[in-house]
Each structure stands twice: as structure tokens, then as C-alpha cells.
Amino acid sequence: MSDAIPEPEPLILDRLIACPQCDGLHRDADLSNGLRARCHRCGTLLIAPRAEAFLQVMMLSVTVAILMVGAVFFPFLSVQAAGLSHDGSVFDAVRAFSGPILAPLSVMVLFLIVLIPILRVIAIVYTLWPLTRGQPPYRHAAVAFRAAERLRPWSMTEIFMIGTAVALVKIGGMATVSFGPAFWAFGALVIVLVLEDTFMCKWTIWKAIDTSTPRS
Numbered sequence: 001m002s003d004a005i006p007e008p009e010p011l012i013l014d015r016l017i018a019c020p021q022c023d024g025l026h027r028d029a030d031l032s033n034g035l036r037a038r039c040h041r042c043g044t045l046l047i048a049p050r051a052e053a054f055l056q057v058m059m060l061s062v063t064v065a066i067l068m069v070g071a072v073f074f075p076f077l078s079v080q081a082a083g084l085s086h087d088g089s090v091f092d093a094v095r096a097f098s099g100p101i102l103a104p105l106s107v108m109v110l111f112l113i114v115l116i117p118i119l120r121v122i123a124i125v126y127t128l129w130p131l132t133r134g135q136p137p138y139r140h141a142a143v144a145f146r147a148a149e150r151l152r153p154w155s156m157t158e159i160f161m162i163g164t165a166v167a168l169v170k171i172g173g174m175a176t177v178s179f180g181p182a183f184w185a186f187g188a189l190v191i192v193l194v195l196e197d198t199f200m201c202k203w204t205i206w207k208a209i210d211t212s213t214p215r216s
Contacts, residue, residue: 033050046203061128064121074185076180076183076186090114094114116151123147123148137209149202157186157190
């Protein structure tokens, strides 16, 4: 009498996770806080639950919104050359491209550096606010969080800082450049965005949204 071969466990699509880098499929798992699950093929981090992660991510998102206000409207740089001095903010730079030919560039700068990060913050706070209080998510929370994820590649704050650094290298020999409060606000903003992505476990958020009954 031979041993019976156990039937393979049926696949449940809702319990599968696709690696965002190599598309490898994995079964999800309920991990304790502090544990991590990585893709077996490429090592990409898939699940990393943390204690009070929802509250931490939401507070970091609010911090992003506050820093963004200062970064946009406070003086960014002060340039001194030939006895003349000029202070400029990001908002002044956007208005400088308001001519008919450069208007599309002004709109792109406004969207990629200011509006898209703000919209992403609003979507994340809308998604996480009820979850931080142990309440069901708001209606359309899944749509809001999906929008936040799709907007992430278009948030160009880090690219703006890199471009600024390159520009400073080129004009450093022609004028005296002083950093304004908005420059440091942008620097802090980049750090906060990195921390936000580090603390955010997308799998945990999606699971909380899918397993809760949305509020009407």
C-alpha cells in the first residue's frame, strides 16, 4: 500500500503578492512587527510590518505638507554679484516662466515639484487617518492609496534638489550664493520623504483596506 500523495494547496489570488521588481509571485504571510519578507528571486523587500506604522507614515506626510509650504514661499537662494543682491523663491521661479512660450515649463515645475507631492500627501492622509484610530477606512480609500502610489514616480522633489546642486556648482564661481530657509526646508523634505517610504509597508496598508468595511 503506497502513501497517498497530498493534493497541492489551491492558489488564492487574493493571497498572492507580485514582486514590483521581477514580478515573482509569493504567498503572503502574517508577520509579526519587525519581521521582513523579501522576494526569493531578487531580494526586494515585500512585507515589513512595524508597530504604529500607520501613525508614523501619516505624521511624516503631514510634515511633508508643512515643509512644502516653507520650501515654496520662503527665499530659496540669495545671489550677490557686482554689488547687487537678489533673493528668489520657488514660487518666484514658477512665475518667471509665465510668458507664452515658457508657460508649459512653468506648469510642469508647479505640478512636479509642488502640486503632485501635495496631492500624494492628501491621498495618504485620507487613507491612513481612520486606520490610525482603529476605525474602518473611508470610502474610496483604495482609490486614494492607488493614486498616491501612481503619483510617487512623478514627485520630483529629489530631482529638483539634484538639479539645484548642479546649478550651484556652475554659478559658484561667478557670484556669491547664500542658502535661504527654503533650501534647508527642501533638504529636510527629501529626508522626510525617504523616511516615509522606509516606514510605509504597502502590503499592510492594502490588507487593512481590503479586510475592513469602508465607512459610508
